[in-house]
Amino acid sequence: MTDEASTDGPPLRLALLGLGLIGGSVGLAARERLGARVVGFDPDPHVRERALALGVVDETVDDPARFGPADVALVAAPVGALAARVAEACVHVAGAVVTDVGSTKRALVEAELGDRYIGGHPLAGAEVAGVEHARADLFAGATWYLTPRPQSEGILLERLHRFVTGLGAVPTVIGHEEHDRLMAAFSHVPHVVANAMVTAATRALGDEAIPVVGPSFRDATRVAGANPPLWAGIYTANRDAVLDGLDATIDLLREARALLASGDAGALEGWQATAGEQRRALLDVGMAGGPLREVRVVVPNRPGVIADLALTLSRAGINIHDMSLSPQPDFRSGEVALWVAEGHADRARELVEQVIA
Missing domain, CATH: 1.10.3660.10 (6-phosphogluconate dehydrogenase C-terminal like domain)
Known part of the structure; x- marks a missing residue:
């Protein structure tokens, strides 16, 4: 797999809303593993100063409205503040796929937070809190749930999937209620x-x-x-x-x-x-294991088709380890490549063909 840091283009731009243990660890991992440029916000100015001193971020802002454009905006805030922070990211961080790290997803996914929001939840943490305890290896090998909505854009899901993989985690698409x-x-x-x-x-x-x-x-x-x-x-x-x-x-x-x-x-x-x-x-138990095989198909260019594929495979116990999207010249269809466990490849192809039929 090729992650964002290995491309010849500009560095990945990450907007972080919340600079505690999880947000700080995302910042460190993104800078070290992906070569990302990280801009951070936290309502506490002392936390912002500490995050900058620890190298968690490249710079900080005192208001989410000052973020500007980014590739990924990640919200790491207390559960009660998540919806408001996600909404701010959708408004102020132009062009970004917006995600969060909250451990509950239904209220957020079903809220009207904008089409660029895709829920997330890493199964990682520690018994300590605060940016002082942030670690770049916190997500290494950890399951990271992604909860797209039916209308989520495939290109945004792919970008978020690759970002999570680049942090060292294992992205797993799942329905929000499940x-x-x-x-x-x-x-x-x-x-x-x-x-x-x-x-x-x-x-x-x-x-x-x-x-x-x-x-x-x-x-x-x-x-x-x-x-x-x-x-x-x-x-x-x-x-x-x-x-x-x-x-x-x-x-x-x-x-x-x-x-x-x-x-x-x-x-x-x-x-x-x-x-x-x-x-x-x-x-x-696990939905992964063993060597991977590529499943490559042409899919129609219709809203939500990639999210539909990912959720269908998830319900069948098949995790997508990596994905790649390539639009056809006429933009009426596109080629999607999915990498799944070899033992799941045949079943994955059957399910994909059912979805796009």
Whole structure:
């Protein structure tokens, strides 16, 4: 794959709105890996000064209206401020594909934020916050979800896909509702459960001063109480999916209680073994792996066709590792090349042909 830094043209221009851990790490990675020119904004002038001193950005602005044109505009703001910042980027950063790093996507994708917005969410972070902890390697090998809308332009999705790959991450296209449901199951509900476990253990301990905390409790509750303002916003933004996930978890706990009350040792052993097998399968799951194969097809030049292709493949469990678009001379169609895992290539071609038929 050829990334933006390897071309003979001008350097990629990146506008960063938000200069904390994630935004700062994007800036460092873009400068180091892509040779990008990075202009940053943060509402806190001290953060802007610190980001400039740390080499996170080439320059800063004190107002998003001062950004000017860019290739990519990335918003790394608290959940509650994302919509406003994304809207500002769509208005003030001319020509850019506008994206964000928020962990909930439905409200943003379904809002009227402009046709240049494509949602994003890197599965990367740290237990520390602030631009001082930014790292250029934070996204190395990390899944980075992209949530285009049906009308998203193919050329913008391709640009964002290549940008994310250039940061060292693995872009994965997914529908916004599916994204929020999966985040509730794999991140948001576990945070709620960890909080509840800590409360239950505190009540069980009472006034005792016995040091009973072991590795199982530490592992299971590591995320309890993390960044209260951030997580309050996440719970609120993804409330419906989190409530559904909690209801399902409560049902499973009731089933576990009934199984325990039955006193059936064999059934309990089987239940424990099944959980172990399922955990191993979940940790091993992936839509990538092995050598890649190119799938090249001619597609009609109609709005949203590339986003439709990417979302269709995603629903089938097929991730696009790289993509390239080449318009035909008459601009009525274009050639798209998709690189997918070799084992998925035949199925990918079938699905692509169904979409463009």
